[in-house]
Structures are given as C-alpha cells and as structure tokens.
Amino acid sequence: MSAQTPACQLLERQKDNVTGLWVVGPPIDSWLIDQSAGVVSGDCDALREWQAKGKQSRTPFELADGDLQGKKIVLFWPKAHQLGIWWLKWLCEQLPSGTPLEVVGEHQGGIKRVPKMLEELGMPCDKRDNARRCSLFATQTVALDSASDSAWQTFEALGLTLASHPGVFGHGKVDEGTLLLLESIDDSLPKKPLKVLDMGCGDGIISAWLAQRGHHVTAVDVSAFAVEACKRTLAANGLAGRVVSSDVFSALESEQFDWIISNPPFHKERDISYGPSQRLINEAPEHLSAAGRLVIVANGFLPYPDHLQRAFQDVQTLADNRRFKVYGANKPAR
Template identity: 55%
Template sequence: MSAQTPVCQLLQRQDMDYRDWLWVAPPRDTWLEAGQGRLLSADHSILEAWREQGRPVHSALDSDLGSPPGAVLFWPKTHALGEWWLLKLCQDLPEGTPLQVVGENQGGIKRVLKVLAALGLGCRKLDSARRCSLFDTKLRRVGIDPELAWTRFEAQELTLISHPGVFGHGKLDEGTQLLLEALPELLPKGDCRVLDMGCGDGVIAAWLARRGARVSAVDSNLFAVEATRRTLATNRLEGRALSSDVYSALNDERFDVIVSNPPFHQERSIDYGPAARLIEQAPAHLEKGGRLVLVANTFLPYADRLEAAFGSFRVIADDRRFRVYEVQKN
C-alpha cells in the first residue's frame, strides 16, 4: 500500500524497520493505519480510525507509553505544540529511545534543529523529499515538565486554562468575542440545555454555565476537552466535556441551543467537513424551536448550508471580519 501524504511518502522510502514504533501526532494516512506500530495522538477521529483497524493507540494525555524501539514525531504547524510533544516524549519514553522528526518544509520543520539543540539533543538530517525533511535524534531527560505548557489567562471575567494544542491558545478569539456579545438575546429564559460544539479552551462553555445553562461541550481535540474541563473546574462551574467527532459521542441527545465557533483548518489546509456536518446534523440534535448559533469568518460559505438544513437563517452580528448566524428548528 502506498502512502498518501508527503510526510508518509518520505517515511515509506526509508530503509527502516518501523515495526512496533510509536507514531506521534500523525495525519490520516492508510499506509500508517494498515501498517504496524502504535499511535499517540490528540485527535479523536484519528484515534477512532486506528481503533477500528484493531491497532493499539495511546491518548496524548496518557503517561504510560511503554518502551517502543523508537518513535516518529510528525511536526505540527504550531511550534509550541511540537515542543510540548518533544518534552512529553523525553519524559515518558526511556532515555536513549531513537526519535525521528518529520514534517513539511513550509510547516517549519527546519526549525526543529534549533529546538533540539536548545534541549541538548543531538540531531542529524536523514532525508528530504516531497518538500519534507526527516531528522534523527535520541531522547534524553531534559528536566522540563511538559505540564508547564498549560497556561491561564483572564477573559470575560473568567479564568481560562489553555494549551499550545488548543485553538486561539492564550487569548480570546475575536470571532468568539462577537459571538458572546450576541448570545444573551438568543438564550431561552430559565433552564436550558446547551451544547458547545468545538469547545476549545472552554470560554463559551464556562460563559454559558455561569448563566445557569446545563452545558455539554465537545471537541475532536483532546487538548481542548481537557482545557475545558480545567476551565470549568477552575471557575467552579458545572458542565461536562467529551471528546467527539462532531456529534458522534452524543448519540440521540437533543439540546435547546447549539453554539459554535467551528474550525475550518486542518493543519495548513482548509477543511469544511466538520462545519458542514455540524450544520447538516444539527436539526437531529435540537429540540423543536431550538436554535443553532454559530460565528464564522465572513468569507466562509456557510449561508447556503444553513438555508439547506433549516430553510432560512438570520445574521445577528457582522463586524466585516466575522458574522454570527442564527437558525431555528421549526
């Protein structure tokens, strides 16, 4: 089977026995999923795809990773997240474990040389092709706890907990700000069940919980789910946070309101898939008269999808960069 992504195509041509190696934060690629080795990922959909193949997996938040013969780290576009992965591997894998780091040149893989040097890890370049590069090193104890990557900041009179792997790390996104300004007029009076779809650092979930809503929050990113749990706990608020591929973890649950600032990037590529499923499947998860409220960049083509799923929509707020849409189930 041939690899599909450039980084995996580079790995496939190596004269290496990757049997039982640990694949860390890889993309979706059937060459990996049908091969050998174990997965370490923070992506719910990738973890589920490997489980469906009967492959062994570890969550990004697991600490018991065993003693694999080696590991391959797929360098993310967010360098601070790549550094967190390096610290985690140095902490949780045996000293001396071979590590390869692979990534696209446009994604900043060449910066890995400086990062590894700063950690005192020697490095050599193994190969380059398909506009990707592959580096080789060995793990050692570095004395920096990856837990230090979790940070806190203040916004909306809340203390928010964030991680480099979470959207908008360390600040309140402008689109989310516009959404929160529009929400008070749209929430039902009294008791209501609200779903925060794509919960990020938990600012929307916490904002809703503080106003008395019964909040469920979901995200496909395990760092986001953990950040939301920590944000709710830090602010002494009630709510649940689940890892989910859009609605997959919710079965047939229904809500009075679904609120979202949906993602549209997958690494450096635009991906409308999750947002499309959020909109198309929303009627099945809303009570009669329930609302879907979402914010999006003005250039994103969501109006047609909202009209197709609900028959009509309203624009509640528009600051020329972001637009808040509201639709109601009849």
C-alpha cells in the first residue's frame, strides 16, 4: 500500500469529519481508503483497493442515480485537465445544484488552474488551504449548459470511427506507435480467424482493426474510460468484441489466445512505471496457445528487448522508425 500522498496530508490536516466521504479519481492511499466511505474512479486498481477494505466502489459508468446525493465529495484533480473538467461537469449532473464539493491536488499536477476552470463553468471558488505543494478548493455544483457527454469525441482513422474520452490515452488522436504496429503486422497476420487479445485497448483502434478483419477479439484495459471507449468504438463500426476491465491478465484467469497484441503504457499519471508492461511480457507465455505470438510496440529507448528475451527467447524486431520499435515473440517450446 502506498505512503500517504501530499494531497491526502492536506486533507487530513483539515480535521474534518470524513466518515461519509466519497472520493472521486483519487490516488491509492491507505489513510484515504480507511477514512472514506466510497470511491468513484476510472482506475480498476483503485476500485480493487477500496473493495478489499469493504468500501463501496464504482466507475462513473455504473453509478446509479442518487448514489452520491447527501455525501461529502472530494475530487482529486487529475493530470489531464480536460478530464478534470469532465469530472466537474459529471458531478454537476449527479448532484443537485448548490451541493458542496471540494477539489484537491498537487501544484505540479495543475491544481492552480482550477479557480479559472471553476469560474469558466460558473462555479464558485473558495481556497480552503495551501500546503505541501498542494491546494484545496471549496466549490458548489451548478446547473450547466453543456453536458459531460459532450467531452466524448469521434474521429476517423484507418477507415474506422473511433470514440475518445479525455480519460483515455492519446485522446482524440491515433498514437504513432500503434500505427507502426498495425502496419508491421498487416501482411503477416494470418487470414484465418484468430483468438486475439488486445492488451491495454485504449480507444479500441487495435480491437476494431482486428475485428474488421474477422478475428475474435478480447480487449482489456485497467481504465474504465478506455473500456467504455473501446465498447463505443466497436459499436460505431458495427463490430463484435469482448471488452473487459482488467489489470493486465488479472480478469482472464488461465485463458489463452493465439495472438496477444499491445501498445503497453509506461506512465501512471506523471510517473514512469514499467510494472504493467513487465507483467504483460512475463505472463504472456502462459496466456498464449501453442505456437502463439506476442506483438508489442514501445518507445525505442525502453528496455523491453531484455525482458522479452528472458521470457520468450525467440524475439524479432518487426519495425523501427527510430522513435518506436515493434517486437514480435513466439511462445517458447516446452
């Protein structure tokens, strides 16, 4: 469990009664989990930590009407400001006008911009505290002219209609690495239908591209925003696929696939984290059928070849445009 974060230290020093506190988009923090009554988050890691302590946890897409009414709410300001604006609008839709709401965050995460954003939304702003390079603001919900759903974008790429949300990696555009990956496998991907896992599906471009070619796709992501975006992308293109919320392979048990394809993340908010990518590589052989294949794309500077070599032995570089590299690895023979 993580040490107490600076933003939570700032909350703790308010000496408020937080017995019924519901936190929105929070970091994983043991003090916060113990103090709060529930969490709303797009991160299934956070949801799992609250659940493990017997606390209520919801994604914003499964919350029932009225679930938050009468609760004390604290929004943790995210790195992506457009996602923060979406959370504010979403909370204004969930709660009656005039409901008190607090917003907390670190200065390096952009919390200082919150007063201006609240002003633009017509929401009041009162600075409650400022310490530990964090700020805490008090505001109230208002009736807004524009809905939170307006944050969703659709755009075209590779002959597909993609749905995108500010909470999804690469919001509103196709990642260069993903394009290189798809280009590199276009000729080598078997024409017969394969059972394929899209690990870290994001907005669903890889899943939709594969499904369009007749493959049986399972898409997973740790982000509820990505899971919802992938579902919308498949639906927008009239394509079938299974989309699952999962921290790497955690929700897949012992299921196996012919191919696993991924553009794995290496950031968690502002921090570089290789943990999920290393677990993907290390555990992939167990989730590949006989003669199965893993294909991943990564920034050229990342140390994936060594990890792949240890897990697979048979590793190839399929493409290299100097910024990104695509690696293929075949399941080791027993």
